[in-house]
Amino acid sequence: MPTLTRLALAVLVLLAASTAHAASNGSETLLRGLWTEAQLAGTPADRVVTKPWAQPLDNSPPARLTPETTLPPVPADLREVIRRVNPAKGERLVALTFDLCERATNVAGYQNEIVNHLRAQHIPATFFAGGKWMRSHPEKAMQLMADPLFEVGNHAWTHANMAVADDAEARRQVLWTQAQYELLRAELARRAAAKGLSAEMAAVPPVPRLFRLPYGRNAERTLDLLAGLGLPIIQWDVLGEWNDGSGSPQKSAEYAVKRVRPGSIILLHANAVPKNTQLVVPILTRMLAAGGYHFVTVSELLRAGTPETVRSGYFAKPGDNVQYDTLFLGGGTQHPRPTDAKHP
Ligand SMILES: [Zn+2]
Structure with missing residues (x-):
């Protein structure tokens, strides 16, 4: 290899390492060391969403029920439902967030075109992954965990509606997801060690550090539980x-x-439902960049200002998600049965 090329490579590696350290969400060296470009890009099969109730109901727990890492309680100013942040210096910061929802009644997809666009454009984002989704998409989940661009948050085990779930169920939904993340992180660490990349694992967070409410629904007690x-x-x-x-x-x-x-x-989804998100994202990111916006992860956004909070979550107007308390079965974890549908 010519010396100049080698020097350029060394600089690139150093840059990647320092980026990983600053963002603390993963390591470019680890990501590129464990997967090829083609493996990261994925295939159309990634996007397949199975029909609700086509498979047996899956309420099985993860291989370990309790996470090894416990986080310190949430500070007082972050204890409600965070809608947005007021940046201290008025910076034009914006956080793209993508939910990866999966209920007990089907297997959701992974919209690889979205992730490929974000990677190609170097746009940071936050993914809120369901625990069962991580279990059914281990490679994709580990790729997101290893990628320094992306932060991975918790989106409950099987998308339970936290306004409806009792305390024990709500707790399980959160902790099983933390535990599933740890199981995949351990697998990531095994693979890293096999490639001599163990040091890179320091950049991968031990557990998710943010939570997103399925359906945006919560009860008062949910605030205390998550805090x-x-x-x-x-x-x-x-x-x-x-x-x-x-x-x-x-x-x-x-x-x-x-x-x-x-x-x-901004709320978006990367699980191939809704279907057009992969077409929206390139337009949206181009328009925001043209408007002078700088993309950050949610944790970066929280560090940049003061959160604006409410005590009860909603989509666009207070109360506009109450319908979800009865729309889905099993406390929000199951689709309505096909036999219940108005149109066959
Ligand atoms: Zn969701």
Whole structure:
């Protein structure tokens, strides 16, 4: 290898290492050391979503029920449902967030085109992953965990509605997901060791440090539960997926951009439901960048200012998600049965 090329490579490796350290979300060296470009890019099979109830109901727990790492309680100013952040210096910061939801009644997908776009454009984002989703998509979950661009948060085990779940169920939903993350992190560490990359694991957080409410629903007791478990509850102030009936990705992006302010948190999904998100994201990110916005992870956003909070989560208007208390079965963890549907 020519000396100049080797020097350039060394500089790149150093840069990657320092980036990983600053973001503390993963390591470029680890990511590129464990997967090829093609493996990271994925295949159309990643995007398959199975039909609800096509498989037996899966309420099975993870291989370990309790996480080894416990987090310190959430500080007082982060104990409610966080809608957005007021940046201290008024910086035009915005956080893209992608939920990876999976109920007990099906296997959700992984919208690889979204992740590929974010990687290609070097856009940081936060993924809120369901525990069962991580178990059914271990490679994808580990890739997100290893990637320094991305922060991984907790989105409950099987998408339980926390306003409906009793205390024991709510606790299980959170802790099983933390434990599943740890199991995958241990596998990541094994693979890293086999490649002589163990030192890189220091950049991968031991457990998720943020929580997102399924359906945006919570009870008063949910605030205490999550605060005690050390997980700030992160919601959104902008819906990234809006459909006026036309299904136009352009209109969806315009709807979101009109509502974005410095410190906004945008709700999106990366589990191939809704179907057009991969078309919205490139338009949305281009428009936001053109508007002078700088993309950050949620944890970076929290460090940059003061959170704006509510005591009860919602989509766009208070109370607009109460319908989800009865729409899904099993406390929010199951789709309505096909036989219940109005149209076969
Ligand atoms: Zn969800």
